[in-house]
Amino acid sequence: MTASYPNLRMRRTRAAAWSRALHRENVVTPADLIWPLFVTEGKAVEEPIATLPGVSRWSVDGIAARAKEAAALGIPCIALFPNTPAGKRSDDGAEALNPDNLMCRAIRAIRDACGDGIGVLTDVALDPYTAHGQDGLVDDAGYVVNDDTVAMLVDQALNQAAAGADIIAPSDMMDGRVRAIRMALEMNGHTNVQIMSYAAKYASAFYGPFRDAVGSRGLLKGDKKTYQMDPANGEEALREVALDLAEGADSVMVKPGLPYLDIVRRVKERFEVPVFAYQVSGEYAMIEAAVAAGAGERDALVLETLMAFKRAGCCGVLTYHAAYAARLLVG
Ligand code: PBG
Numbered sequence: 001m002t003a004s005y006p007n008l009r010m011r012r013t014r015a016a017a018w019s020r021a022l023h024r025e026n027v028v029t030p031a032d033l034i035w036p037l038f039v040t041e042g043k044a045v046e047e048p049i050a051t052l053p054g055v056s057r058w059s060v061d062g063i064a065a066r067a068k069e070a071a072a073l074g075i076p077c078i079a080l081f082p083n084t085p086a087g088k089r090s091d092d093g094a095e096a097l098n099p100d101n102l103m104c105r106a107i108r109a110i111r112d113a114c115g116d117g118i119g120v121l122t123d124v125a126l127d128p129y130t131a132h133g134q135d136g137l138v139d140d141a142g143y144v145v146n147d148d149t150v151a152m153l154v155d156q157a158l159n160q161a162a163a164g165a166d167i168i169a170p171s172d173m174m175d176g177r178v179r180a181i182r183m184a185l186e187m188n189g190h191t192n193v194q195i196m197s198y199a200a201k202y203a204s205a206f207y208g209p210f211r212d213a214v215g216s217r218g219l220l221k222g223d224k225k226t227y228q229m230d231p232a233n234g235e236e237a238l239r240e241v242a243l244d245l246a247e248g249a250d251s252v253m254v255k256p257g258l259p260y261l262d263i264v265r266r267v268k269e270r271f272e273v274p275v276f277a278y279q280v281s282g283e284y285a286m287i288e289a290a291v292a293a294g295a296g297e298r299d300a301l302v303l304e305t306l307m308a309f310k311r312a313g314c315c316g317v318l319t320y321h322a323a324y325a326a327r328l329l330v331g
Pocket of ligand 1: 135171207211281
């Protein structure tokens with residue numbers, strides 16, 4: 001039972017800043033953030049990405065510097081994505097298995113710069129390495145084949161773990177890949193390397209700027225609908241999450257973020273496991289476009305969206321605004 005007006009006035013507890021602080025149900029701290037970073041070849045290179053204003057690709061030295069910056073801000077983890085040179089992309093994405101590829105060099109540089117002071121999450125999928133921009137191997141009909149792709153992903157994950165990755169994050173949506181990667185990690189001594197699976201990843205129109213950033217947009221013919229999920233589906237996301245957990249995922253991710261907070265909430269309530277969300281490139285670009293158009297104020301938009309993730313049940317959020325937000329939060 002609850003009182004009614006005027007004995008109950010909901011505005012009472014909102015009347016002063018101290019009281020709002022006292023009654024706040026959720027908090028966002030820098031420790032909630034994972035910062036995605038794009039790696040490119042060269043030395044002292046910073047390449048701005050036109051469709052992601054404020055985000056750049058960095059050469060390996062710059063990535064190490066960003067990792068140090070993140071650690072100093074209290075951001076616990078960064079996520080790496082390579083912009084593989086065109087000459088190293090191939091139909092089978094073999095560069096993903098090269099122990100000296102951009103990703104592996106970036107991991108080692110971060111280790112040299114930060115030691116264990118920051119977590120390194122690495123994306124497992126072939127799209128930054130394939131000449132066709134799909135996340136896996138394609139057959140003659142252009143279909144992305146599952147089982148042969150999984151075999152590649154296992155080797156890709158082992159390559160990243162050997163270079164020092166802390167969290168393997170398969171973003172490919174192949175069936176059975178979490179179990180295969182978990183078994184391979186166990187058998188190769190990487191018992192403490194985590195798996196954060198992109199468990200509910202949708203075939204979304206919000207990934208465009210990311211594909212520019214990793215150079216796959218122009219290469220990709222068609223779409224990814226034979227492996228990424230239909231945005232119409234919610235129950236299917238719960239099945240995907242259940243499977244990945246059964247296969248050995250330590251945590252799961254929902255992607256994109258804000259348009260899919262209903263999925264975050266359902267996953268959290270059903271499974272009571274760490275759930276992360278990826279506020280993807282198109283979501284970042286929408287906020288920046290709103291700011292540029294004078295339609296909103298950046299600091300408030302960034303903090304409000306991050307709070308929405310926490311309220312929905314997220315353990316943490318991958319966001320291109322991570323360093324920006326951390327500065328607001330600690331400043
Ligand atoms: C690759 C991958 C994508 C994203 C993360 N990993 C793109 C895609 O699936 O096409 C998107 C991230 C973003 O848009 O910020 N498998």
